[in-house]
Amino acid sequence: MYIPIVLAAYWYPRHGVVFSIALSLGYLATALLIFEGGAEQIVSVVARAAVYVAIGAVVSLLSFRLREQEERYRGIFDNSEAGTLIIAPDDGTRIEEVNYVGATLLGSTIRGLIREPITRFIDDPETWDEFVAKIRRDGAAYGYETTLRRIDGSAVRALVSGGRLPGGRFVLTLIDITARKNAEDALREANARLNMLGRLTRNDLMAAVFGLLSRIAEGTRQFDDPAVRQYINSLEEDARLVQRRAEITRDYQDLGLRPPEWQPLQRVIREVVSCLLLPGISVRSWVERLEIFADPKLDQVFSNLIENAFRHGKTVSQIVITYQIQEDGLSIYIEDDGVGIPEADKEKIFAYGFGTDGGLGLFLVREILAITGMTIQETGTPGEGARFVIHVPPDGYRIV
Incomplete structure (x- = not known):
């Protein structure tokens, strides 16, 4: 009696209870008609019939849940936008x-790939070996970029992740990033060409400014008239302004050319300070274990901020750099004890060409930070010192 109930409940879980009830009622009727006995025997027969129904109900429920889970995961597997593979344990x-x-x-069909070795499609065996070793060691591996070879030999760039499954199997997910990588390569190539054009233009401009300054110096020697001298001096001032701006842009010609990366802030500041001459100024940074996701030009940000404090702070004796975790990200503070910045200039200092020397330092500082979603503002008290606050978004920092 148990075997047909279990089989029926397993194969037809929606009708398993009905089948077990029908079979139990048939057993109960047959037993009561055939056997003669007292109340004790009747209770025994009824109890056994109830057990049949209970077994059918339990097996039906378990089978229904099992099939529901199987259909759910089969739907995820079949309809995922990522390529998904199960690797056999053999x-x-x-x-x-x-x-x-x-x-x-992979350039094939589902049937055509069954039992095929995945290594046939791997273009970088070393990366694959490292990937598999990490899965077996840690149980999962994420975000490996590799090149796959399709059946026809064409290459496809893919982001591969994987995890270990019971029974020695493991699952792979493949995301085609060929278009994205091609776009990144094209953008990088375009930036490189634009930077080359900017470099050539700047060199031509510097040569023209040098020639102009030479002619201005010659005019200064030739003319003694005060009005002419004043006019020539104004021309020289304008020419040197152009020269200074061209020199400043040289430091930022590769801005955005390389992708952002995680950078340990303490090391960045230490290297910046070692390259600056800051007589009489102490720079203390308390940013150990903090890493920032930023453009490779992040060092220029702190170089400008520290150098500006030295050049314009007048009474600066110390610069302190700290950070604080906020609800909406993280704030980095660069504070000095100089004369500070007037209220009217707190926003103007980040504008293009602001200042007596026509510098672009703080303008480019803001642009470098903006590449990875960071912002900067000045919140110091005039007369007590400058205080620059860099806000880092939640996904732009980590404590290691």
């Missing part, structure tokens, strides 16, 4: 299952 390379996106990404 030698750790054979494809056991693959969804449509994965088969398309």
Whole structure:
């Protein structure tokens, strides 16, 4: 009696309870008609019939839940926008299952990939070995960029992640990033060309300014008229302003050319301070273990801020750099004890060409920080010192 109930409840879970009830009622009727006995025997027969129904209900419920879970995960597997593969446990390379996106990404069909070695499609064996070793060691590996070779030999750039499954299997997810990488390469190439054009233009401009300054110096020697001298001096001032701006932009010609990266802030500040001449000024930074996701020109940000404090702070004797974690991210404070910045100039100092020397330092500081979503403002008290606050978004910092 148990075998048909279990089989029926397992294969037809929606009708398993009904089948077990019907079978139990048949057993109960047959037993009561055939057997003659007292109340004790009747109770025994009824109890056994109830057990049949209970077994059918439990098996039906478990089978229904099992199939529901299987359908759910099968739907995720088949309909995922990422290519998904199950690797068999025998030698750790054979494809056991693959969804449509994965088969398309590898340039084949689902049936054509079953039992094929995944290593056939890997263009970088060393990266694959490292990836598999990490899965077996840590249980999962994420975000490995690699190049795959399709059946026809064409290359596709993919982001590969994987995890260990019971029974020695592991699952792979493949995301095609060929278009994104091609766009990044094209953008990088365009930036390189624009930077080269800017470099050539700046060199031509510097040569023209040098020639202009030479002619101005010659005119100064030739003319003694005060009005002419005054006019020539104004021309020289304008020419040197152009020269200074061209020299400043040289330091930022590669801005945005390389991708942002995680940078340990304490080391960045230490290297910046070691390259600056700051007589009589103490620079103390309390940013150990803090890393910032920023453009590689991050050192120029702190170089400008520290150098500006030295040049314009007048009475600066110390610069202190600290940070504080906020609800909406993290704030980095660069404070000095100089004369501070007037209220009317707190926003103007970040404008293009602000200042007596036409510098671009703080303008470019803001631009460098903006590449990775950071902002900067000045919140110091005039007469007590400058205080620059760099706000870092929540995903732009980490404590290591």
